[in-house]
Amino acid sequence: MPDTLLNTSDTTPVPITLVAESDFEAWRNELPELSQQWVQKSQFRGRGQDIAWLPDAAGAPTEVAVGWDGTESLATLGGLPFRLPEGVYALTTPVSDLQVLGWALGAYRFSRYKDSEREPAQLLVPEGNDASMLADTEAAITLVRDLINIPAGDMTPSRLADEAVQVAETHGAEYRLVVGDELLKEGYGAIHAVGRAAADAPRMVDISWGDPANPAVTLVGKGVCFDSGGLNIKPASGMRTMKKDMGGAAHVLGLAALIMSRELPVRLRVLVAAVENAISGNAYRPGDVLETYKGISVEIDNTDAEGRLVMCDCLALAAEQDPALIIDYSTLTGSARSAVGAEIAAMFCNDDDVANALHQTGQSSDDPLWRMPLHQPYRHMLKSNVADTVNSAASPYAGAITAALFLEQFVSKLPWVHFDIMAYNVRSRPGHPEGGEAMGVRAVFDYLSQRFAG
Known part of the structure; x- marks a missing residue:
């Protein structure tokens, strides 16, 4: 299995923005009109584990919004490695080491006797987090x-x-x-x-x-x-x-x-x-x-x-x-x-x-x-x-x-x-x-x- 947490990436990562339910209205109102329509259709409200893809000007999905409850826990990012498509992602929102660790621990699969159906999504470790301790x-x-x-x-x-x-x-x-x-x-x-x-x-x-x-x-x-x-x-x-x-x-x-x-x-x-x-x-x-x-x-x-x-x-x-x-x-x-x-x-x-x-x-x-x-x-x-x-x-x-x-x-x-x-x-x-x-x-x-x- 490839490394789940990356220090560098040769590919352009997909941005992830964390949105708390309490901040949802203000965040949505700042989005372009097309993105607001996508958010509405996806029924995204910033609740924990909610996911919404946001489009670029041409309508192609290029960014991910993820709901969270505002608390620092493994669950913040722990469900994403197998809910998001394979690829490299980067956070636009500052997070704690604990939250980044949740991504790594959620990416675990025991595959000694059975091939995995897919690889987990990978996360580029933000510069402010302790990559060595996380590893x-x-x-x-x-x-x-x-x-x-x-x-x-x-x-x-x-x-x-x-x-x-x-x-x-x-x-x-x-x-x-x-x-x-x-x-x-x-x-x-x-x-x-x-x-x-x-x-x-x-x-x-x-x-x-x-x-x-x-x-x-x-x-x-x-x-x-x-x-x-x-x-x-x-x-x-x-x-x-x-x-x-x-x-x-x-x-x-x-x-x-x-x-x-x-x-x-x-x-x-x-x-x-x-x-x-x-x-x-x-x-x-x-x-x-x-x-x-x-x-x-x-x-x-x-x-x-x-x-x-x-x-x-x-x-x-x-x-x-x-x-x-x-x-x-x-x-x-x-x-x-x-x-x-x-x-x-x-x-x-x-x-x-x-x-x-x-x-x-x-x-x-x-x-x-x-x-x-x-x-x-x-x-x-x-x-x-x-x-x-x-x-x-x-x-x-x-x-x-x-x-x-x-x-x-x-x-x-x-x-x-x-x-x-x-x-x-x-x-x-x-x-x-x-x-x-x-x-x-x-x-x-x-x-x-x-x-x-x-």
């Missing part, structure tokens, strides 16, 4: 989306680890892999247990980048490349989209790539547990007790609560270095989706200042987050009679909260943010095509930039 952000979001969209038959644990290694090598980062039974030797019993039944061995990727003297930030991603549910097998409807269950790993790799591309002054660490939760004769079972890296024993109530198991070993390892901040991403619970839907990232955080700042960057970047409570009285649901804790509460209530409380046991008292995300658009909307999606990546990057590079 790096688009690349990061594209990486997240691509990794999630690739089917599990191709996005195996070893392939996901290879993708992580490629991100590390591209940016000159150090990395190490712990694979198969080596996980047991190093104490990562939970990761090993979840992934041992699969044909492709479980593994953990540990990436480090940046000056050790800088503040340490650690990212942890759930990389369950396919989740059958294990012996507590999912129904067919619940298994259909489980290629996206490695979405947390995709998020931390995309965010890490953006951090390293922009050279934020942090000591970055990325931990990804890459497994498949499969079924075979040696699959872990309900009632088993696992020894984790932190030394906390976990009774297995349900093998379909596997994500928190691979995460807990990584979080315990992350906490050993006493970083300034730990951030994890995971497609962890249906309960979070029931609470906030598929378009908002559910956020748990044990630090009010961090949570409030993230909420603000989520709003300003059109990357919505919603804080959920770490309600400590619910810890009683995680009690076990045979181990230190249980991996899944028997209660049908507060599933996202109890999952977060389970993870909290492994981060000590360090500042920690946990994102429980959908990582998938169930419908297309401007700037957000159906399929794999990055949620909370831009909000977190903006927060880290303000905190550590501001």
Whole structure:
């Protein structure tokens, strides 16, 4: 696919003018009479997503008017790349980087297995916008989306680890892999247990980048490349989209790539547990007790609560270095989706200042987050009679909260943010095509930039 955002063009671009509904009358009255007639016939009123072509003196359409609601968001331009004919366009109206990014993100299509019917329209980046930042952000979001969209038959644990290694090598980062039974030797019993039944061995990727003297930030991603549910097998409807269950790993790799591309002054660490939760004769079972890296024993109530198991070993390892901040991403619970839907990232955080700042960057970047409570009285649901804790509460209530409380046991008292995300658009909307999606990546990057590079 050709570049969607262009710095230069050999062809004369088609002008695009943004028209807010509140400014419509004044704008229309300044048009030539022929253009006013075209606007009237097209029923264009400046409403969001309205489009009208304007003619030249000879009556040929040569300019586009686009309605918008006056707010800066991805939706302003996000629907245009496939609504406008192929070609190069240029804005006559000043816009923010966020609005230009909407064009780029709306132009995304996953075409690995199917040829696209057409190419997206291209936009000439206005001189006042940050083309370099836009390109790096688009690349990061594209990486997240691509990794999630690739089917599990191709996005195996070893392939996901290879993708992580490629991100590390591209940016000159150090990395190490712990694979198969080596996980047991190093104490990562939970990761090993979840992934041992699969044909492709479980593994953990540990990436480090940046000056050790800088503040340490650690990212942890759930990389369950396919989740059958294990012996507590999912129904067919619940298994259909489980290629996206490695979405947390995709998020931390995309965010890490953006951090390293922009050279934020942090000591970055990325931990990804890459497994498949499969079924075979040696699959872990309900009632088993696992020894984790932190030394906390976990009774297995349900093998379909596997994500928190691979995460807990990584979080315990992350906490050993006493970083300034730990951030994890995971497609962890249906309960979070029931609470906030598929378009908002559910956020748990044990630090009010961090949570409030993230909420603000989520709003300003059109990357919505919603804080959920770490309600400590619910810890009683995680009690076990045979181990230190249980991996899944028997209660049908507060599933996202109890999952977060389970993870909290492994981060000590360090500042920690946990994102429980959908990582998938169930419908297309401007700037957000159906399929794999990055949620909370831009909000977190903006927060880290303000905190550590501001």
